[in-house]
Amino acid sequence: MASRRTTSELPACYAMVHDGLEQITGEEIADTLGGAVKRSGSGIVVFRVADLTRDLLHLRTTEDVFLYGWGTDELSYRAKDLDTIERWTARSVDWDLLLKLHHAVTPKPRGKPTYHFVTQMIGPHGYRRVDAKDAMVRGLKGKLPASWKYADDNASVEIWLTIHGAMAICGMRLSDKTMRHRTYKHEHLPASIRPTVAAAMVRLAELKPNQTVLDPMCGAGTLLAEAFLYAKGRRASDGSFWQMQFVGGDIDASHVRAAQANLRQFHISDVRDWDARELPLDDASVDRIVSNPPFGKQLSTPEEIVPLYRESIAEMGRVLKPGGRVVLIVADMPALRAAVEHVGWKQVRQANLRMLGQRATIVVYQSVKR
Numbered sequence: 001m002a003s004r005r006t007t008s009e010l011p012a013c014y015a016m017v018h019d020g021l022e023q024i025t026g027e028e029i030a031d032t033l034g035g036a037v038k039r040s041g042s043g044i045v046v047f048r049v050a051d052l053t054r055d056l057l058h059l060r061t062t063e064d065v066f067l068y069g070w071g072t073d074e075l076s077y078r079a080k081d082l083d084t085i086e087r088w089t090a091r092s093v094d095w096d097l098l099l100k101l102h103h104a105v106t107p108k109p110r111g112k113p114t115y116h117f118v119t120q121m122i123g124p125h126g127y128r129r130v131d132a133k134d135a136m137v138r139g140l141k142g143k144l145p146a147s148w149k150y151a152d153d154n155a156s157v158e159i160w161l162t163i164h165g166a167m168a169i170c171g172m173r174l175s176d177k178t179m180r181h182r183t184y185k186h187e188h189l190p191a192s193i194r195p196t197v198a199a200a201m202v203r204l205a206e207l208k209p210n211q212t213v214l215d216p217m218c219g220a221g222t223l224l225a226e227a228f229l230y231a232k233g234r235r236a237s238d239g240s241f242w243q244m245q246f247v248g249g250d251i252d253a254s255h256v257r258a259a260q261a262n263l264r265q266f267h268i269s270d271v272r273d274w275d276a277r278e279l280p281l282d283d284a285s286v287d288r289i290v291s292n293p294p295f296g297k298q299l300s301t302p303e304e305i306v307p308l309y310r311e312s313i314a315e316m317g318r319v320l321k322p323g324g325r326v327v328l329i330v331a332d333m334p335a336l337r338a339a340v341e342h343v344g345w346k347q348v349r350q351a352n353l354r355m356l357g358q359r360a361t362i363v364v365y366q367s368v369k370r
């Protein structure tokens with residue numbers, strides 16, 4: 001645990017998120033950490049928390065979390081940015097404090113400590129990524145203990161510089177790759193949704209105790225795994241743990257097997273071989289649906305999407321309880337809108353992002369109580 005300090009003494013943190021999830025991540029930070037978002041955009045959410053603890057590493061919609069060193073929205077795109085990067089890295093960050101806080105959240109590994117530098121750069125700039133990295137490295141001269149060695153892998157401390165257009169942010173990474181990749185995924189499918197995007201969809205589903213959650217096209221089961229982990233350990237107002245039911249299925253038998261392999265560890269056993277256009281489920285039997293139907297290029301012909309959406313949405317409409325919620329991620333919004341017209345759901349929220357190189361939309365619907 002980090003030693004207690006007042007909020008004003010602590011440096012800010014920032015999270016890297018899938019582009020488009022900034023607002024949802026801001027809500028997660030506020031709900032789970034009591035944090036306050038200071039700024040967000042371009043896949044970055046800057047925030048402050050009262051205490052720096054390992055709870056930061058349990059955020060589910062973030063790819064990575066960092067201690068904030070410095071940031072700007074005003075890069076010039078010209079070579080003079082390199083002086084700015086060097087100067088701010090050298091002068092505006094208390095690297096000793098960041099190292100101390102880093103060790104408090106992430107225990108020191110055994111052996112001699114090591115460090116690693118990462119630079120990411122998106123957009124055309126009048127200098128190369130390696131020039132930006134060199135500028136940061138010059139700014140860090142003498143800031144890290146002299147006995148530490150540079151390491152390419154598994155370094156104890158990583159210092160990152162991320163440049164996205166006119167925005168630059170530099171800090172010390174607190175998370176490791178398990179934050180974005182998750183340890184539950186034994187079986188992977190090429191079309192699987194990123195776990196952090198699945199976690200964002202689950203947040204939007206607003207799960208409540210004792211509900212049944214369905215993914216009728218579950219692939220490797222990522223959405224159900226994230227729904228399980230969201231509900232795990234939560235208590236209802238009478239103090240009892242939430243008793244949830246998770247149900248999934250897929251038309252591809254190998255995907256069903258992948259989902260079964262990933263979900264067994266959570267004791268989710270109701271994963272079936274089925275066609276989402278004809279679900280073997282009772283009318284009004286599920287409270288929440290979270291799903292990632294195939295994108296156009298995942299089907300043999302993109303024209304299949306219209307009838308697939310129409311028939312599967314009609315089935316979702318049949319099995320969903322009145323007042324239930326549906327969270328879908330799709331690339332083809334017109335096809336989805338046309339399908340939803342027939343079931344009479346009300347759209348309550350939308351987030352735009354990119355997935356597998358395509359524009360995608362997360363849409364939240366509420367079924368109207370009859």
Ligand SMILES: C[S@@+](CC[C@H](N)C(=O)[O-])C[C@H]1O[C@@H](n2cnc3c(N)ncnc32)[C@H](O)[C@@H]1O
Binds near residue numbers: 193255
């Ligand atoms: C984008 S993938 C879902 C990925 C999943 N969310 C994951 O994390 O692995 C779409 C899935 O829909 C399934 N699918 C396509 N048509 C279906 C149908 N008629 N009934 C059930 N599943 C279907 C595909 O087999 C595929 O696994």
